[in-house]
Amino acid sequence: MSFTTQEEIKSFGGKIVKLQHDSKETKTKMDVNLYLPKQYYEKPDTKLPVLVFLSGLSCTPNNCSEKGFWQPYCNEYGFAMVFPDTSPRGAGVEGEDETYKFGTGAGFYVDATEEKWSKNYRMYSYISKELLPGLASAYSQLDFDNISITGHSMGGYGALMFYFRHPGRFKSVSAFAPISNPSNGEWGRTGFSVYLGNDKSKWAEYDPTELIKKYDGPTTPILIHTGKADPHYYEEHQLLPENLLKASEESKLKGKIISHMEDGYNHSFYFVSSFTKDHAAHHAKYLGLTSKL
Amino acid sequence: MSFTTQEEIKSFGGKIVKLQHDSKETKTKMDVNLYLPKQYYEKPDTKLPVLVFLSGLSCTPNNCSEKGFWQPYCNEYGFAMVFPDTSPRGAGVEGEDETYKFGTGAGFYVDATEEKWSKNYRMYSYISKELLPGLASAYSQLDFDNISITGHSMGGYGALMFYFRHPGRFKSVSAFAPISNPSNGEWGRTGFSVYLGNDKSKWAEYDPTELIKKYDGPTTPILIHTGKADPHYYEEHQLLPENLLKASEESKLKGKIISHMEDGYNHSFYFVSSFTKDHAAHHAKYLGLTSKL
Numbered sequence: 128m129s130f131t132t133q134e135e136i137k138s139f140g141g142k143i144v145k146l147q148h149d150s151k152e153t154k155t156k157m158d159v160n161l162y163l164p165k166q167y168y169e170k171p172d173t174k175l176p177v178l179v180f181l182s183g184l185s186c187t188p189n190n191c192s193e194k195g196f197w198q199p200y201c202n203e204y205g206f207a208m209v210f211p212d213t214s215p216r217g218a219g220v221e222g223e224d225e226t227y228k229f230g231t232g233a234g235f236y237v238d239a240t241e242e243k244w245s246k247n248y249r250m251y252s253y254i255s256k257e258l259l260p261g262l263a264s265a266y267s268q269l270d271f272d273n274i275s276i277t278g279h280s281m282g283g284y285g286a287l288m289f290y291f292r293h294p295g296r297f298k299s300v301s302a303f304a305p306i307s308n309p310s311n312g313e314w315g316r317t318g319f320s321v322y323l324g325n326d327k328s329k330w331a332e333y334d335p336t337e338l339i340k341k342y343d344g345p346t347t348p349i350l351i352h353t354g355k356a357d358p359h360y361y362e363e364h365q366l367l368p369e370n371l372l373k374a375s376e377e378s379k380l381k382g383k384i385i386s387h388m389e390d391g392y393n394h395s396f397y398f399v400s401s402f403t404k405d406h407a408a409h410h411a412k413y414l415g416l417t418s419k420l
Numbered sequence: 421m422s423f424t425t426q427e428e429i430k431s432f433g434g435k436i437v438k439l440q441h442d443s444k445e446t447k448t449k450m451d452v453n454l455y456l457p458k459q460y461y462e463k464p465d466t467k468l469p470v471l472v473f474l475s476g477l478s479c480t481p482n483n484c485s486e487k488g489f490w491q492p493y494c495n496e497y498g499f500a501m502v503f504p505d506t507s508p509r510g511a512g513v514e515g516e517d518e519t520y521k522f523g524t525g526a527g528f529y530v531d532a533t534e535e536k537w538s539k540n541y542r543m544y545s546y547i548s549k550e551l552l553p554g555l556a557s558a559y560s561q562l563d564f565d566n567i568s569i570t571g572h573s574m575g576g577y578g579a580l581m582f583y584f585r586h587p588g589r590f591k592s593v594s595a596f597a598p599i600s601n602p603s604n605g606e607w608g609r610t611g612f613s614v615y616l617g618n619d620k621s622k623w624a625e626y627d628p629t630e631l632i633k634k635y636d637g638p639t640t641p642i643l644i645h646t647g648k649a650d651p652h653y654y655e656e657h658q659l660l661p662e663n664l665l666k667a668s669e670e671s672k673l674k675g676k677i678i679s680h681m682e683d684g685y686n687h688s689f690y691f692v693s694s695f696t697k698d699h700a701a702h703h704a705k706y707l708g709l710t711s712k713l
Contacts, residue, residue: 137684391430
């Protein structure tokens with residue numbers, strides 16, 4: 128797979144690199160941002176660990192690159208980041224731009240099985256089988272065998288889902304306001320039924336609250352922050368972190384979910400960025416990194 | 421003046437407060453964001469210094485609130501911030517939405533004298549005589565007698581301009597990629613001629629490179645960062661920090677401008693946020709604050 132560099136933007140001594148490539152999975156061009164910390168340029172012989180950040184509904188790779196404020200912590204610990212897009216764009220599927228809840232900006236990190244969507248909306252295979260291996264080939268200085276994953280909202284769900292489905296592939300996982308039990312919230316039910324139809328056994332293959340019950344990998348602690356003033360949490364019950372926690376109690380990860388319910392915080396990047404530092408420290412620990420400050 | 425609170429968003433333990441008010445100067449509703457750091461809530465008996473951030477062309481109060489990454493430093497030192505808007509909005513002046521270079525989002529912090537604009541485009545009086553005194557009355561816990569000013573691009577020009585025109589009112593000034601000599605760059609010439617006409621003596625009343633020659637206030641050092649890979653700097657010559665520096669050599673501020681020309685950085689908030697920490701430390705020093713970390 129070959130990437131074309133659209134833009135390189137210096138940031139905190141490193142660079143935000145905006146890439147584009149043709150995807151075999153989505154049959155579209157796909158955008159992805161990297162952040163290469165200053166160590167990438169200063170120490171070309173040192174391999175750098177990688178943290179993947181999966182974004183939420185309606186986001187592009189730019190939202191978290193601009194508002195997540197990861198860059199100083201990438202430099203503090205010495206890890207790169209990958210900010211994938213949230214769906215194919217311009218696939219031409221009828222209805223894909225109708226709502227923020229499915230289609231463009233809302234791929235839900237699944238491989239669609241419903242015929243209409245199944246040709247392009249393959250974000251599960253795209254991320255895990257195409258994008259990450261492709262980046263590993265193109266950026267030999269990045270160590271994709273020493274990789275962790277995090278995300279926000281739909282991307283928090285995605286991070287947990289990939290982590291539980293690939294035991295041991297990621298050194299650690301964390302999430303900001305994740306859709307923790309998508310089969311039981313309106314966003315998740317909408318997305319899953321659009322892409323997967325109404326067979327709930329297919330939904331279970333992607334639902335973190337179902338996946339954790341069968342999880343048999345490493346028992347690294349999992350860090351989750353959720354804002355108690357987030358209407359998607361307290362009013363719409365989209366997030367349901369309590370369901371994931373409850374399921375974890377009967378699982379190999381019993382006691383391993385560190386769930387912080389934070390007073391007063393909403394669902395925005397004002398919330399995410401407030402806890403970026405904590406999540407960076409969490410992943411750094413399991414990526415074998417220490418603060419250089 | 422009375423403010424209505426549109427939204428309060430928790431961020432890094434403090435709050436972004438989105439305010440709206442009727443302005444006598446612009447004859448429109450105006451938006452402004454505050455950041456109240458955690459000390460505002462934890463220590464209600466302590467008055468907090470204030471830093472004003474003036475934004476650049478096309479920005480609203482939200483751009484820097486989301487992407488500037490000031491909040492952790494507000495908390496580190498204990499100062500509040502004010503993020504004003506960059507123009508009236510919806511004033512109804514013919515042509516105000518025609519280009520990003522004047523009109524909506526591009527008030528240039530002047531009081532327009534050209535008749536068409538003069539009723540509403542009064543950002544100089546709005547900021548200095550209405551907004552800051554109004555906030556001082558409404559927020560008695562903020563110390564508007566201990567205030568500094570900074571800004572980006574058009575807002576960097578604005579910060580320098582207000583500082584030079586009001587010797588001693590602001591404890592310190594800094595700027596990110598300021599339009600340092602607007603009379604001699606295309607953005608500045610366009611804005612000034614639209615609002616002030618073609619009498620260049622009127623332009624000189626707002627041009628930092630002219631104002632510094634007559635400046636007779638405190639000799640506090642002034643911190644400026646400019647990206648050398650910013651096309652508005654190296655290609656379009658909109659910024660002209662070298663002209664301000666040269667003028668300073670014949671002024672009371674000789675040797676007092678600390679101008680950092682930074683390799684590789686562009687004009688975006690990726691550049692601004694990379695140096696926010698340095699500017700926060702600069703202002704904290706002159707606001708009498710020390711790091712609480």
